[in-house]
Amino acid sequence: MADPVVELKGVSKSFNGTQAVRDVSFAIERGEFFSMLGPSGCGKTTTLRLIAGFETPDADGGQVRLMGAVVNDQRPYERRLAMVFQNYALFPHLTVERNVAFGLEQRKTPKNEIGDRVRNALTLVRLDPGTFARRNPSQLSGGQRQRVALARALVLEPTILLLDEPLGAIDLQLRKEMQLELKSLNKQLGTTFIYVTHDQEEALTMSDRIAVMSNGRVAQLGTPAEIYENPRTGFVAKFIGESNFLDGRVLGPSGGLWDVQWGDTTFRVPSANGVQPGRTIRIAVRPEWLDLVRPGHVPPGENALCGSVRDVIYLGETMHVVVSLPGGTDMTVALRNEGQLINPLPWRRGDEAVVAWKPEDCQILEDE
């Protein structure tokens, strides 16, 4: 990356001896939509607050750089970022207009410019200035408050916009709409968006790149496709989408692939780091990459594990068939729902079934 706008180099942060962020490093490119994704307590919000300047890295806790300059000791008001808060944090004693103007006033924008810029910002987030400018935040719906908070940040024309779970309190329909709007604002304005969320679907929908965080570390950083299709660890595979996990012992090479012992049977995996004879490895396979066939109907070259159907779950778009394998392992197979009323799935509880998948669809996980 030639000229990152934000760069973290080995950043650590502890609170009372507990490490919230451990040795986090990444660089964010200008204009990128960058998400930090993880469960609560994973360090994503602390990382965002380190970028904003509300937190300072530990004494030997690395560097936070903005536009190439180390800003460890700069206060938030010196960093010239913009931020949208989880609970919006609108000033209750100021009208919408005065809320949006606040940052411009603090940054000594000429008075005659402020009115126009406030109106433009409100229009940008699709709030009619004529209707909303004079209202108080208490007179707005959740979605409207969200838009005001966004306008208050964007009016500053920031290079970097930080967003801390901004859609957490909005209902599903509006949330999906706002996701697409945020994404298009990011592209339209060229502003770098740094987005914190615990919602994997949200992160996949909007991001150019995602940093999946766990226990204060970056577990994996990559494009949504890389994260979803090639999760590096069990945590990532489990947190983003669903996965089936199998632990087995590598036996040896076989025709460009590797045989892995699993219970009384074997399956094959592609070569990867850590795949060496004698080693125990853990693999993950996405439910939608699995197929379910009758015994004796396994396509040639595919891995196959025999079991019996334990459950058929209706999910609307897809059907999940849970298959019990010998040894107590369950595998979930996702099948397309082709209409259960006209074309029902041919699987019933108790049916003998074989789970089949292509060896190259195995994701070999690293130790965590």
Added chain:
Amino acid sequence: MRRRLLAWLARRREAEAWALLGPGTLWMIVFFIVPVVVMCAYSFMPRGTYGGVDPGFTLEAYARFLHPVYLVILERTFVIAVLTTAFCVLAGYPVAYAITRSGKWRTLLLFLVVLPFWTSFLVRTFAMIFLMRDTGLVNSWLMGLGIIKQPIEMLYTPFAVFAGLVYGYLPFLILPVYASLEKIDPSLLEAAEVLGAKPAARFWRVTLPLSGPGLVAGSLLVFIPALGSFLTSDLLGGAKGLLVGNLIQNQFSTARNWPFGSAASLILMTLVLVAALLYLRVGRERE
């Protein structure tokens, strides 16, 4: 049957409401509304020779209050009440602010603010006499340290009354201000900071306006009792420091002029009401 049940339930709810409002309302009617009405009536009646009133109607009591002697007392009372309130705001606001940011010390500090209430106001005011008289603690220490040669005259001056009132009413300002400061969402200050507000700007543009309701409530809680106070000025103020409160008290005790005392009370009450309403209105407009 069902309709009768519903009617009974509706009546029951009404009865419940009355049961809840009843005791407090009754108390206020008997001990506040009735005395005010009686006082209002007395203020328009001729004075009785040995206290009390004679039947009849006269405006004499009100006319008398307009005499410069009494207007000076009224003015002095207002000045001292305004000064007391202003000083309580200046001294109390920082204390309340510090308590909200004191972390684990918060409970202890709040306890200390309330601690003086554990002793009677009278005892505490007497204690101030021992502090401020010529041979009191303050003067003897200052002289002992060689800072002054002659004792500073403090007791029986307006300063003593002012000091006594500030001491007595300061907690009434600190507590409401603390309550409203404590309610301010910290993320508002963070939002202001990201938007470019330095510490001073954050205080003037966010913290102060949002603590406005507490400040208004607190200053009224100081100003109104300060206007009507008589104990502090009686004990610490001496003859020159007479306030409206003392005037009223005298009329009902030694002077035995009940109509004049009643008129003075009503005038003070009206002025307090007008002042409070004006103050609240200005406060609301500024929001």
